[in-house]
Amino acid sequence: MGLLLTLLYQAFGKSNGELNMRYLAMIQARYGSSRMPGKILMSLCGKPVLQRVIERVQRSKNIDEVIVVTSVDKQNLPVLRLCADLGVQVFAGAEDDVLDRYYQMAKLVRPDYVVRVTADCPCYDWSILDRAIESMPPEANYLTDFGETLPDGLDIEIIKFSALKTAWQKANLASEREHVTQYIRKHPEEFQHKNFVCPFGDLGYLRWTLDEQEDFTLIEKIYSHFLSMGREDFLTQDILEFIGANPELSKINARYARNEGLAKSLREDKIVEQL
16 A cells, blocks of 8 residues: 555655545456456457556546556456556555445545446547536535446446445445445435436447457447547547448347346345455
8 A cells, every 4th residue: 555655646746635636537457357358458459458448538638547446366467567557557456345446545545536437448438427527516426327328338437435435334235345336326315316318318228348259349340440540539429420330230249238247246145244
């Protein structure tokens, strides 16, 4: 922890007491994956998937800092090396308690809000994130797309630091520790929720996340198309136009259900001891 604090001081040029951060984006990234091990380091048109995600989140005009959050498992050493090469801050925490990982990192700098991003979303749209941030009312504890109107892979989650702390203190189910915001979502009596709706209509039927080989095939086609025009800054509207002109693309990964990992966690749920 001391080494990480030193790195953060260097990054922000301030002491811990002087840090004044509004929005901290935390990208959870782990090499292991039950369905697609190593997916976040797969080369996506010349760059690792994780790097693609980092660069897209960094384009946000409202994010103060982007930090990658991984675990202490030795198989994540390549994640640490990539972040070092890119000059991106990284935190390694508990392997089996992602909520603890988020809280332990966030409490070092105590931002007003944490933006949760997962490293398997290489089409992440920073412009939608900026819209969400700008729509966040000061009284809200948590903002997300409750109706799942965004494409799978463009999920938005903004969590007030105080809400993250409360969830960390109270969550006692394995699913709540693994999926970070489950306790907050399940307790609207404790947290003021804000719903965010996709600005382009209901696109929840689209799948732009990376969990299966077919997902990678689709995303690689999207990247290849825009990079052939010298564009890395493509947005949701651009992808929609590309898919609209090539409707067969959406069929590539259409057989997979949304949030399969969460569904599995809920089926196998149990009470766990907190760290």
